[in-house]
Amino acid sequence: MFATVLKRFLEALAVLFVILTVTFFMLRAVPGGPFSREKDIPEATLKQLEAYYGLDQPVYIQYLDYLGNLLQGDLGPTFVYQGWTVNEIIASKLPVSLELGALALGIALTLGIGIGVLAAWQPGKLTDNLPMSLAMIGICLPTFVLGPLLILVFALDLQWVNVMGWNLPQDRILPALTLGLFYAAYIARLTRSSMLDVRSEDYLRTARAKGVSALRTYLVHGLRNGITPVVSYLGPAAAGLISGSFVVETIFGIPGIGQFFVQAAIDNDYQMVCGLVLFYASLIIVFNLLSDILLVWLNPKRRKA
Amino acid sequence: MFSPASLLSTLCCLATLLLAGCGDRVTPVEKANQEGILLVGNGADPKALDPQLTTGLVEFKILTALFEGLTLANPETAEPEPGTAERWESNHDASVYTFYLRKDAKWSNGDPVTAHDFVFSYERILSPAYAAEYASMLFPIKGAREFNSGELKDFSQVGVKALDDHTLELSLVGPMPHFPTLLGHNAYFPVHPPTILAHGTMTDRHTGWSKPGQLVSNGPFTLTDWNLRQHVFLSKNPHYWDAEHVRLNGITFLPIAQNTEERAFRAGQIHITDSVPMSKRERYQQEDSPYLRMEPSLATYFYIFNTRKPPFDDPRVRRAFSMAIDRQAIIDTVTRGGEAPAYSIVPPATNAYNAPDSPIHEDVTAARKLMAEAGYPEGKGFPAIELLYNTSESHRPIAEAIQEMWQQHLGVSVELVNQSWPVYLDRRKSGDYAVARAGWFGDFNDASTFLTMWTGDSGLNHTGWSNPEFDRLILQAEQTGDPAKRQQVLREAELIFLDETPIMPIYFYNRIYLIRPEVKGWYPNILDDHPYKYIWLDASHE
Numbered sequence: 001m002f003a004t005v006l007k008r009f010l011e012a013l014a015v016l017f018v019i020l021t022v023t024f025f026m027l028r029a030v031p032g033g034p035f036s037r038e039k040d041i042p043e044a045t046l047k048q049l050e051a052y053y054g055l056d057q058p059v060y061i062q063y064l065d066y067l068g069n070l071l072q073g074d075l076g077p078t079f080v081y082q083g084w085t086v087n088e089i090i091a092s093k094l095p096v097s098l099e100l101g102a103l104a105l106g107i108a109l110t111l112g113i114g115i116g117v118l119a120a121w122q123p124g125k126l127t128d129n130l131p132m133s134l135a136m137i138g139i140c141l142p143t144f145v146l147g148p149l150l151i152l153v154f155a156l157d158l159q160w161v162n163v164m165g166w167n168l169p170q171d172r173i174l175p176a177l178t179l180g181l182f183y184a185a186y187i188a189r190l191t192r193s194s195m196l197d198v199r200s201e202d203y204l205r206t207a208r209a210k211g212v213s214a215l216r217t218y219l220v221h222g223l224r225n226g227i228t229p230v231v232s233y234l235g236p237a238a239a240g241l242i243s244g245s246f247v248v249e250t251i252f253g254i255p256g257i258g259q260f261f262v263q264a265a266i267d268n269d270y271q272m273v274c275g276l277v278l279f280y281a282s283l284i285i286v287f288n289l290l291s292d293i294l295l296v297w298l299n300p301k302r303r304k305a
Numbered sequence: 306m307f308s309p310a311s312l313l314s315t316l317c318c319l320a321t322l323l324l325a326g327c328g329d330r331v332t333p334v335e336k337a338n339q340e341g342i343l344l345v346g347n348g349a350d351p352k353a354l355d356p357q358l359t360t361g362l363v364e365f366k367i368l369t370a371l372f373e374g375l376t377l378a379n380p381e382t383a384e385p386e387p388g389t390a391e392r393w394e395s396n397h398d399a400s401v402y403t404f405y406l407r408k409d410a411k412w413s414n415g416d417p418v419t420a421h422d423f424v425f426s427y428e429r430i431l432s433p434a435y436a437a438e439y440a441s442m443l444f445p446i447k448g449a450r451e452f453n454s455g456e457l458k459d460f461s462q463v464g465v466k467a468l469d470d471h472t473l474e475l476s477l478v479g480p481m482p483h484f485p486t487l488l489g490h491n492a493y494f495p496v497h498p499p500t501i502l503a504h505g506t507m508t509d510r511h512t513g514w515s516k517p518g519q520l521v522s523n524g525p526f527t528l529t530d531w532n533l534r535q536h537v538f539l540s541k542n543p544h545y546w547d548a549e550h551v552r553l554n555g556i557t558f559l560p561i562a563q564n565t566e567e568r569a570f571r572a573g574q575i576h577i578t579d580s581v582p583m584s585k586r587e588r589y590q591q592e593d594s595p596y597l598r599m600e601p602s603l604a605t606y607f608y609i610f611n612t613r614k615p616p617f618d619d620p621r622v623r624r625a626f627s628m629a630i631d632r633q634a635i636i637d638t639v640t641r642g643g644e645a646p647a648y649s650i651v652p653p654a655t656n657a658y659n660a661p662d663s664p665i666h667e668d669v670t671a672a673r674k675l676m677a678e679a680g681y682p683e684g685k686g687f688p689a690i691e692l693l694y695n696t697s698e699s700h701r702p703i704a705e706a707i708q709e710m711w712q713q714h715l716g717v718s719v720e721l722v723n724q725s726w727p728v729y730l731d732r733r734k735s736g737d738y739a740v741a742r743a744g745w746f747g748d749f750n751d752a753s754t755f756l757t758m759w760t761g762d763s764g765l766n767h768t769g770w771s772n773p774e775f776d777r778l779i780l781q782a783e784q785t786g787d788p789a790k791r792q793q794v795l796r797e798a799e800l801i802f803l804d805e806t807p808i809m810p811i812y813f814y815n816r817i818y819l820i821r822p823e824v825k826g827w828y829p830n831i832l833d834d835h836p837y838k839y840i841w842l843d844a845s846h847e
Contacts, residue, residue: 030727030728031727031728031731032726032727032728032731036727036730037360037438038730039360039439039765041438041764042441042453042454042764044453044454044455045433045436045437046436048433048434048435048436049438052434052511077511080352081350081352081353081533082352082353082358082510082511082515083353083354083512083513083514083515084533089533093533093534148568151568155568155572156568156571159330159572160330161330162333162572162574163565163569163571163574164561164565164569165333165569165574166535250562250565251564251565253559253561253566253569254534255533255534259534260533260534266725266726267726
């Protein structure tokens with residue numbers, strides 16, 4: 001087990017290194033630097049500005065400098081927000097993204113597994129068809145439609161909550177639902193099909209033959225095996241949820257990391273893009289690793305593999 | 306029996322209860338009205354709160370509340386009034402100004418604001434090492450341009466002198482009767498030298514001096530909190546010289562994106578928003594909304610032609626393109642903001658300016674004739690060209706309308722190309738375009754801010770067009786002390802510019818915004834400058 005984790009860790013480092021290198025050089029290939037302005041900046045001023053941020057150096061020197069700072073945990077200053085560093089921004093916005101992601105994940109798992117289990121209980125009946133049709137709509141309905149729809153009903157018409165912001169506890173409800181429902185729908189479908197497979201397994205029949213009730217067999221013995229695909233999906237889902245959705249953050253005016261990522265790419269904010277790409281990549285790798293470990297724990301058969 | 310179905314219905318009930326529990330709420334605006342706090346939708350985060358580094362309107366709005374320059378714009382007329390300087394005088398040809406600072410002007414930490422602070426500030430913004438993008442705003446000051454480029458090393462040679470603690474003398478390169486209007490711009494605001502030096506050297510760009518708890522300012526408000534993507538919160542500055550007349554207790558600037566901001570206004574979360582999406586403007590107008598305001602702004606929306614390359618090196622083609630569009634139709638069906646169609650570059654509302662009769666007009670028949678003369682009858686033989694614009698919800702539909710008009714009236718086909726802002730600017734600056742969208746917001750209320758940018762050596766002129774007579778007139782205007790004569794010279798220059806049509810004016814911007822009725826002391830003005838010290842909230846008539 002330890003050897004596997006170590007191997008995965010070393011692989012992860014190599015992957016991160018490649019991602020960073022490609023991002024670093026691609027950014028510099030984009031026309032228009034981080035200091036493109038419509039107003040006329042004197043050539044000398046532009047040179048000074050580039051020198052201040054080390055952009056007057058050859059690209060490979062910039063790259064080595066970046067790696068050097070990175071080893072000390074320094075992601076550098078942003079080129080857009082004067083006085084702020086990339087570290088500061090990630091540190092101050094991560095809690096918001098974590099909270100939103102965790103809430104959405106909670107909603108996604110509770111609703112998704114619940115609906116999936118319910119649907120597979122009596123396949124083809126109303127308890128299957130109705131929730132599954134809803135789940136299909138959930139998958140098809142993009143967040144930029146669902147978000148404003150929820151706002152229209154609960155914030156503008158009923159006036160129960162604010163349309164935007166992240167100050168009061170109830171400000172969390174609509175964004176977490178918007179972000180969570182899509183994943184819930186997907187998880188419901190995964191759970192359902194996996195539960196259907198599991199129902200025909202021999203070990204469930206054995207349990208029934210020994211006199212365990214149908215519901216207990218289904219929920220206790222079946223579920224443990226049935227959620228395996230959900231757990232494999234958990235890695236990318238959790239990373240996706242925590243890195244926040246740019247769309248949901250924009251619609252609800254939430255101060256998370258997602259907005260910075262997109263805006264930094266538009267602004268050619270090299271340091272910010274590199275820092276966030278590294279951060280997201282690490283997040284995805286870590287969550288995938290965690291979900292793999294969880295899978296092994298859930299299914300003893302895999303331990304030997 | 307605990308079934309999956311009952312679990313599901315319980316969850317649904319819980320969620321509904323949770324939402325319903327939030328009923329009977331007090332909206333953020335209602336709460337802010339009681340607390341005397343103005344909630345401003347500001348569209349984006351400020352890129353800095355150092356007044357000497359910023360160039361945008363988002364920052365300007367916050368900085369005018371935090372800092373105060375020598376002069377202050379009158380809330381109704383935008384004319385310069387005494388700010389940190391209680392009075393000023395100029396010599397006979399308006400080329401040397403003496404400002405007398407208020408003895409009671411103080412920084413937010415209680416230190417007095419002195420003439421030496423201004424000298425320090427102006428040296429800072431002009432220092433080459435500091436690389437301030439708006440240093441050029443100070444170039445009317447004698448020696449400023451040379452010091453900024455590094456030609457002049459000694460700042461005492463620059464025309465900025467503290468005659469004593471409270472007297473500042475600014476010597477200009479030439480006569481400039483409108484100079485006091487420039488001083489309300491954030492590039493001319495002072496910064497607190499001890500605070501700057503406590504966080505680094507004078508010319509260090511990236512220090513934490515402008516963070517909450519560190520920033521010291523001299524305006525009616527002081528920085529209490531700045532959280533990116535969340536808010537900038539300012540509270541009343543008790544040390545401000547005119548604090549007794551400041552009626553707001555605080556201002557919150559919210560960095561919200563377009564549609565969200567308009568929804569936030571409707572839901573009572575902000576007092577003011579500039580975000581009125583084109584698609585919603587008609588509805589507000591039809592409903593005769595008491596919140597909607599549409600007022601002329603000192604800004605022009607236009608397209609630029611690349612005159613270095615065919616086909617737009619031929620003025621006849623440029624004129625034909627400019628004549629073949631229907632500006633009013635664009636305003637009525639696309640922008641829907643009640644803007645005025647533009648046939649010139651200087652907006653009609655510009656102070657003291659008497660616009661010339663524009664040679665640009667709409668005439669499809671004449672446009673077709675010009676195209677035929679230029680060798681493209683009915684658009685035959687016309688090369689494939691691109692129309693470049695920066696990616697935006699508002700530029701695209703305008704470009705589509707114009708593309709259609711050119712196709713229909715001139716028989717030419719134009720391909721639309723949208724690019725992100727930095728790429729778009731890069732292509733404009735390097736001349737890699739045929740037609741490109743552009744817009745200009747006046748930095749101060751004078752025709753020169755729309756005209757000096759078109760000289761042959763101007764870095765803002767991306768058209769490749771130049772005309773020695775135009776350049777000569779601009780130079781002449783810069784050296785003319787008599788205001789009326791100067792306006793006449795600028796008028797002649799504009800006429801030459803319009804006649805050669807290196808640009809195609811489309812409309813003069815309107816400032817379109819939503820404001821709640823309890824915001825008092827807010828006057829329309831073309832520079833969009835609303836000194837917060839004069840604003841207050843009164844919800845008593847609600």
